[in-house]
Amino acid sequence: MNRKFSGVFVVLMAAALIAGCATPMPPVFTPQDLNPELAAGNMTQKAENFMVVLDASDSMAWRHDGIRKFDLAKDIVSRLNRAIPNLTLQSALRSFGHGPCMPSEKTLLLEPLGRYLPEALEKGLGQIRCAGGNSPLEQALGAVGTDLQDGTGDMALIVVSDGEDMPEASVEAARQLKEQFGDRLCIYTIQVGVSAQGKALLESIAAAGECGFAVNAADITAGGDMADFVRKVFLEPAAPKPAAPMAPKDSDGDGVTDDRDLCPDTARGAPVDAMGCPLDSDGDGVYDYQDRCPGTPAGTKVDADGCPLDTDGDGVFDDTDLCPDTPKGAAVTPEGCWILTGVNFDTGKWDIRPEAMPILDKVVNVLQNNADLEVQIQGHTDNVGNAAFNKQLSQKRAQSVRQYLIDKGVALGRLQAEGFGLSRPMFSNDSKEGRAKNRRVQLKPIY
Secondary structure, eight states, X not given: OOSOOHHHHHHHHHHHHHHTTSOXXXXXXXXXXXXXXXXXXXXXXXXXXXXXXXXXXXXXGSEETTEEHHHHHXXXXXXXXXXXXXXXXXXXXXXXXXXXXXXXXXXXXXXXXXXXXXXXXXXXXXXXXXXXXXXXXXXXXXXXXXXXXXXXXXXXXXEEEOOTTOOTHHHHHHHHHHXXXXXXEEEEEEEOSOOHHXXXXXXXXXXXXXXXXXXXXXXXXXXXXXXXXXXXXXXXXXXOOOSOOOOOOOTTOSSSOTTTOSXXXXXXXXXXXXXXXXXXXXXXXXXXXXXXXXXXXXXXXXXXXXXXXXXXXXXXXXXXXXXXXXXXTOOBOTTSOEEEEEEEOOTTOOXXXXXXXXXXXXXXXXXXXXXXXXXXXXXXXXXXXXXXXXHHHHHHHHHHHHHHHHXXXXXXXXXXXXXXXXXXXXXXXXXXXXXXXXXXXXXXXXX
């Protein structure tokens, strides 16, 4: 994939959901990779600079289709950011309006014109935290003339707004920008929402740029539609290829030349992707050359070394822990379940053996240290005898352990007893040793 930091995008969207009380967001975005078109020589770069002007005024706090327009605006810019292929660009980000959580200026330059880095644009979006105030688009466009004055080459100005409550002076400000930069500047507008008045204003602003156009955010939300938008803004059909230039340098020796390398200082010997950045083969967020557990299953939460988490601290990783909420200090099976190792019974018996009492006393300590914890005491048997007999026997074993714990001061309301008979063997019943181990009691926390 191209220079994208999808992890950043996911975190941003998760934060928006939490902040907005689980506000629904547009469907998951899968960007279309435009790099093969560039590599094949079918397309070439058109714009060398681009600037996003984002509306954070009061009307953007209103909802469209159940979603705040402010969130939709940031989302569409983030999707644009992920869809831009490997180009040598300069970028800038400015906002206008703003709610009380932000500085009082009517328009703010979040990211000045500089080398385009997807993570920098995402960071700038993250600084636009709330919507409010009036809609001084004309002031923002006036400031753009200063923002872009040091840029060289062709420029794309992208305005993301609902177009509502804005004076006609905004159109005149766009005309003045066109006069300042001439044919180097094209203006594109992305409307959030469906206001007819807003649509007309944004179309007029785009027309003032003469070589741009206006679209609605809903029409470029999907990967293919966004790719078409990116092509029109940043690319153009390639001219016939000139003679092959001299091979570019590869300063860090990772096999990706400096002109394409987004991570030019990669550690020597570290495997990299097509953009020169270290690989993360298992997708856990830890680079392969730093990953001590390189085969982590997809979706598994890991620590800084790339190894699966053990949230309940029982020594069994979360991804294989069948009982992930085992209380601290409990002895567990290889599957992470709380088992009373050593609490076994004679064939056909349910009496507590003397050697089991210290083990049960430790259970008492665990329960005393977890005052709100309730447990289900599960009785089990081997396969000697019929199922009905073993069902009753396992129930008696569970009740026997329950009564012991009650006698030691554990409130009876915290303890449930259930027998499972011979239905859940943990060991083979083909041996005497296995059958002895199956005559057991396990504890399951109830939360």
